Amino acid sequence: MIYATRGLLTVLCEFAADAEPDTVTASLATTAAGDLEGDVGDADPDTPVFTDFYMPASGESITAVFGMDLSTPSAQTQGRYVSHPKGNPELTIEDDLHAIVFVGVPPWTPENVAAYDRRSTPQELVVLDAEPPEVSVGE
Template identity: 50%
Template sequence: MVYVTRGLVDVLLDLAEDAEPERTNVVLSTTPAGEFDADLDIGAETPVLTHFYLPDAGRAVNAIFGVDLATPAGRGRARFVSHPQGKLEVTKRDDLAGVVLVAIPPWEDRSLAAFDRAGTRLELTILDAEPPQESFT
């Protein structure tokens, strides 16, 4: 089972639509369910996809030195990819992660699915919950 917040789904589908006809590929991160203010009715340690990292951040350093500055260490065990002209499945062109969310047009909930790195479809649950506020201090 893969859990994702409604807000993240909406942003990812908007990113994919805005990028069309190009593909979208962003790193996702999670927040443990127990850190949410609301009771999500799932285990406290259950990861919930809540955030993404901008794909262009740190691109110059990554291109020269092979260091990905866009993704904090220990984060990014999931990815979102869009297939504007493709099928709702993981392909050989996709960057793989433990969980891969794939979207196709018409960029709606029904055209979004979760897969493991082998391409096996996973159950996806969208939660109407806001992740906890983060501080930069």
């Protein structure tokens, strides 16, 4: 089972809708379920829940020059979100494979997001109505 917050999926879908017909990709990070505020269902407190993303456009010029994503902290993301504006909900050879990849398709809602492992095997996605704790700049 893969856990993600409704808020995260909603924001990612909004990005995808705004970018259509272009694709969107974003690095995703997790927070332990026990650190979330709201309903975490049956998730164990140590269960990683996808809660945060790194803006897909930050550092784009540096990426273009050096060919690597320098906008995302190394080894701090456990997943990736990709949009498929043409509606194919499955992973493709062009998708950046992380341990977990979320694929969003139109209409851009959390219900139209699927999760896959790095072998393209569909995973059960559990959407939680919870939020990560607020973090101040500098923490």
